[in-house]
Amino acid sequence: MWTNFKHSIIRSRWQIIGWGLIMGFYGAYMVSFYDNLLGMQDQFMELIANYPPELLAALGVSSPEELFSVGGYLNTYVFSYMPLIVGVLAILAGSGLLASDEEDGVLDLIMGHPVSRVRLFIGRLLAFVATLTAVAVLLWAGLAIGTLTVELDLSMINLMWPSLSLLAALLFFGTFSVMASMLLPSRKIAAMAAGGLLAASFLLTMFGNLDPTLSAIADISPLSYYQGGGAIEGVEWTWLAGQLLISIVFAVIALWRFQKREIRVAGERGFSLPRLRLRRSEAAQQA
Amino acid sequence: MIDDLKTNAEPAIRTKGLTKNYGEVRALRGLDLEVRRGEIFGFLGPNGAGKTTTIRCLLDMIRPSGGKAEVLGFDPQRDSVEVRARVGYLPGELRLYGYMKAGAMLRFLNGQRGGRADWDDVEELAERLGLDMNTPIKNLSKGNKQKVGVVQAFMHQPELMIMDEPTSGLDPLVQQEVFSMIQEARAKGATAFFSSHVLSEVEEIADRVGIIRQGVLVESANPSDLIERSLHRVTVRFREPVDWKMLTQVPGVEVFEADDGVTVSLQVEGEMDTLVKSLAKYPISSLETERPSLEEAFLVYYEDN
Numbered sequence: 369m370w371t372n373f374k375h376s377i378i379r380s381r382w383q384i385i386g387w388g389l390i391m392g393f394y395g396a397y398m399v400s401f402y403d404n405l406l407g408m409q410d411q412f413m414e415l416i417a418n419y420p421p422e423l424l425a426a427l428g429v430s431s432p433e434e435l436f437s438v439g440g441y442l443n444t445y446v447f448s449y450m451p452l453i454v455g456v457l458a459i460l461a462g463s464g465l466l467a468s469d470e471e472d473g474v475l476d477l478i479m480g481h482p483v484s485r486v487r488l489f490i491g492r493l494l495a496f497v498a499t500l501t502a503v504a505v506l507l508w509a510g511l512a513i514g515t516l517t518v519e520l521d522l523s524m525i526n527l528m529w530p531s532l533s534l535l536a537a538l539l540f541f542g543t544f545s546v547m548a549s550m551l552l553p554s555r556k557i558a559a560m561a562a563g564g565l566l567a568a569s570f571l572l573t574m575f576g577n578l579d580p581t582l583s584a585i586a587d588i589s590p591l592s593y594y595q596g597g598g599a600i601e602g603v604e605w606t607w608l609a610g611q612l613l614i615s616i617v618f619a620v621i622a623l624w625r626f627q628k629r630e631i632r633v634a635g636e637r638g639f640s641l642p643r644l645r646l647r648r649s650e651a652a653q654q655a
Numbered sequence: 656m657i658d659d660l661k662t663n664a665e666p667a668i669r670t671k672g673l674t675k676n677y678g679e680v681r682a683l684r685g686l687d688l689e690v691r692r693g694e695i696f697g698f699l700g701p702n703g704a705g706k707t708t709t710i711r712c713l714l715d716m717i718r719p720s721g722g723k724a725e726v727l728g729f730d731p732q733r734d735s736v737e738v739r740a741r742v743g744y745l746p747g748e749l750r751l752y753g754y755m756k757a758g759a760m761l762r763f764l765n766g767q768r769g770g771r772a773d774w775d776d777v778e779e780l781a782e783r784l785g786l787d788m789n790t791p792i793k794n795l796s797k798g799n800k801q802k803v804g805v806v807q808a809f810m811h812q813p814e815l816m817i818m819d820e821p822t823s824g825l826d827p828l829v830q831q832e833v834f835s836m837i838q839e840a841r842a843k844g845a846t847a848f849f850s851s852h853v854l855s856e857v858e859e860i861a862d863r864v865g866i867i868r869q870g871v872l873v874e875s876a877n878p879s880d881l882i883e884r885s886l887h888r889v890t891v892r893f894r895e896p897v898d899w900k901m902l903t904q905v906p907g908v909e910v911f912e913a914d915d916g917v918t919v920s921l922q923v924e925g926e927m928d929t930l931v932k933s934l935a936k937y938p939i940s941s942l943e944t945e946r947p948s949l950e951e952a953f954l955v956y957y958e959d960n
Contacts (some may be wrong), residue, residue, distance in 0.1 A: 371766035475749030477804075479716055480744030481767035550833045630717040633707075633748045 370484070372491030373498075376553055380461065380499040387457050388503045389597070391450075392510030399514025402438070402617045409436055425578035432652035438522055439530075442511070443597025447530050448509075451537045451594060458500055459562040460537040462545030465492050466626060467555035473634025489623050500542060504535040524599065529599035534613040537594040542565050550625035563591075590614075664770070665728035667815050668694045668713060670932050673722035675708050675870075682708040684870035686723065690848050690863075695841055696848040697861035697878075700954055706850040707747050710819050714744055727815055742849040743808035747850070749800060749821030751792045757781070757803050758788030764807045780806045783808035783832055797824040805833055806946040809840065816840065818849040822856060832861045858882075858949040866953060888945040889922045889930065894938040904932045 396505035405412065416432040422430070429629070466489065469475040472476055480490070508531040541562055547560035569591040576586020586592050593607040666911070667784045668690035673792070675683040683705045700706050709719045713726050724731050726738045751760050761781075765772045771823045781788050786802040795803070801824045808816055811948035822830040837847045837860060851857050857864055866874040874881065895915035903910055908930055912920035923930050929943070 371763070375763060375766075449876065473746075473748050474752060475714060476711075476746050476748070477744075477764070478767060480714055480739060480742070480746065481764060482740035482769075483767050484736050547702075631711075633711075633746070634750050 369483075369487040369494075371487055373495045376492045376495030376500060379561050380495065383457060384462065384499055384502045384506075387454065389420070390434040391454065391503060391507040392513075395507050395510035396514035399474065399520075400517040401445075401520045402441055402520065405441065412436075415642055417542050421423075422574075422576065422578060425574050437473055437521055437601075439597045439600035441597070442600065446511075446532060447568075447596030450596070454500075454503060454534065454538055455541050455566045458542035459505065459545045459559055461499060462542040462547070463549045463555045463559040463562060465496055465549065468547040471555055471634070474632055476633050477564055479631050481648060484625050486623065489583075489626050493623075495617060496542065496546070497539065498595060500535060500538045504531045504538070507531050507534070509596065516578050527605045530595070530597050533595040533599040533603070533608065536608050537591065539615040540590055540611045540618075543615040543622070547622040547625070549620040550622045550629065562644050588647050614632030660939075665692075665725065666690060667694075667936055668696075668728060668848055669725045670713075671711060671723045671877060672787070673709070673724055674720045674869070675705075675717065676720045678753055682720070682723075682870055683689050683712070686867070686870060686872055686873050688865060690865075692846050693841060693844055693864040695837060695847045695860055696849070697864040698852065698867065699857060699864055700850070700867035701852075704867045706867060708870075709867070710817055710848075712800060714739060714742065714881060726878065741814045743802045743811065743813035743816045743818075745808040745816070745818040747823070749804040750787060751800060751803060753793035755946060756789055756952050757786060757795065757799075760803060761788070761807055761810065765810065766897050768811050772812075776812070777806060777810045778872055780836070783836070784829055798829065798846065798950055800934070802823055802829065805836070807817060809836055810838070811871035814845055814847070816845060816847045816849070818847070820851055821849050830856065842925060854949045855952070864949070881953075882949060889921050889927070890943045890945075891919045891921070891934060892940040892942075893917050893919070902930075902933065905930050915919045921925070942944060 412435070413432055416435065433445055434441040466475065469478065479485075508528050511527050511531070515522065515527065544565060545558060545562035548561045549555055552558045552561060572582075572589035573588050573591040573594075576583045576589065577591060590611070593611060595604055595606075595607065666689050666706055668688060670688045673683050673686040674681070678725070686709060687707070698706050698709070702887050708717070712719045713724055713731050715731045715738070718732065719942065727741050729738045752763075755763065758781075761777055763921075765774075767775070770915065781802070782807060784802040786799060786806060790799070790834075792800060792803065805821060805825075808818060808821075821837075822833055825833065834856065837849075837899050842846060861878055863877050864881065865872050876884075893916070899913045899916055899919045901908060902919065902921060906929060907924040908921055909920045909924075910919060912918075921930075
């Protein structure tokens with residue numbers, strides 16, 4: 369298990385460094401502007417008054433004043449769209465956790481060695497979780513470094529909660545992607561399904577913010593339970609636990625499917641999705 | 656200890672009525688196969704006959720639709736880790752991590768075995784095959800990648816080697832080296848089970864061969880027996896023209912050329928005793944027999960195809 373964990377982490381090192389550093393620098397850069405924003409609060413309020421409500425809804429802002437609290441600021445400028453950006457990493461890494469090696473044909477060779485499917489899966493899943501955690505930690509570190517340049521009445525622990533909330537959302541979509549890769553015919557289709565869920569969830573949450581009559585529908589959106597910068601004011605532990613619990617369920621389903629799965633060789637197709645079009649002969653018969 | 660005694664008494668590989676369906680395609684239709692411990696067994700068949708499917712069932716990559724399989728006395732599904740710990744596997748479609756160097760790839764695969772292989776042995780195997788361990792795999796030719804596959808299959812000195820087309824892409828010299836390695840492993844008590852399309856190599860090293868056709872084992876014998884049982888080509892030159900038509904009455908004989916009644920070409924199925932006795936009453940100038948190859952013997956089983 370640890371051989372596979374170590375190997376997967378080494379494979380992901382550039383993803384961790386690349387994504388983590390970019391997110392960290394971005395976080396530090398945005399936090400360092402907080403002072404400036406407060407100094408220009410009146411001008412900004414005038415500007416924001418002219419913003420279309422749809423834009424504020426997309427940024428997860430319910431009132432203009434919210435933009436000037438630390439949590440609201442971080443949410444608007446850093447965390448509101450972070451699940452969409454880092455979600456790409458979670459979905460691609462998740463869908464490729466095993467399906468990538470399987471489609472490349474390397475899994476056939478690895479599975480010829482005395483490693484159980486459970487150990488292989490868990491080793492790689494732990495590395496996947498560690499990769500996402502490392503990116504979230506680097507983002508947190510960037511935010512923390514950024515606070516050195518501004519005066520914020522905020523502890524490092526408080527600053528950690530938005531990153532933790534982001535990590536929970538990433539794990540949700542990442543493990544969904546792992547599960548989809550074990551249920552659907554190819555890695556590409558699994559990534560598309562998980563990406564579709566992420567985009568739909570983002571839009572649903574946005575429309576829910578915009579129109580209160582849609583809030584009941586928006587409640588089914590996973591991102592409705594993502595706090596982002598708002599977590600600074602207080603973490604919704606039930607939301608966090610719920611997301612993590614569902615992620616575990618996704619991972620367990622993925623493991624169950626992997627144990628039942630027939631390992632493909634390079635170039636071999638998965639199963640075909642049911643055909644929606646009638647066969648020509650069937651159509652002729654019906655005519 | 657009891658388990659060890661039990662497993663040593665078992666054949667290396669045994670399947671009974673093994674079936675595997677891919678939807679409507681029946682890849683294996685009740686395969687009965689037995690590979691004895693300590694032998695080199697060549698598994699022959701054309702594309703799509705079920706060779707790779709059999710191998711992948713034996714290693715729990717895919718699950719049989721029915722029947723039973725045993726590898727070294729273990730159930731490949733229930734005891735898959737036990738089986739793979741004792742087996743060296745070389746896939747037919749070998750794929751490796753292109754970004755790794757050959758040595759790093761072998762270290763990674765050795766890690767999957769808990770570091771069981773002695774690294775000095777790995778280096779020795781690589782040297783025998785002329786594999787440069789410091790070259791990135793993406794820069795290796797197909798043959799050199801195959802050498803990585805061969806080394807990883809041998810490096811932990813397995814009890815059983817299961818190899819799908821082991822010499823694919825290798826040059827003749829390296830092929831010979833691989834044959835030597837298989838024979839040396841056998842001399843130490845290991846069993847080798849390999850599929851191949853190259854019948855001359857099977858004929859060279861296999862103790863026994865099994866021929867699979869449409870998912871069923873149609874023959875299992877040693878190569879020389881197979882050859883003996885197959886068609887022999889015979890050319891007879893008589894001193895003077897003879898009535899060659901009587902030769903068509905000899906059981907197992909088919910005349911396919913007899914231009915002038917002096918030179919007659921025919922083929923004989925099975926032993927030649929009856930033909931020789933029939934020819935004894937004629938004045939013969941020369942008699943040439945052509946020893947069939949395993950390939951010809953093999954083709955007999957596929958004539959209908």
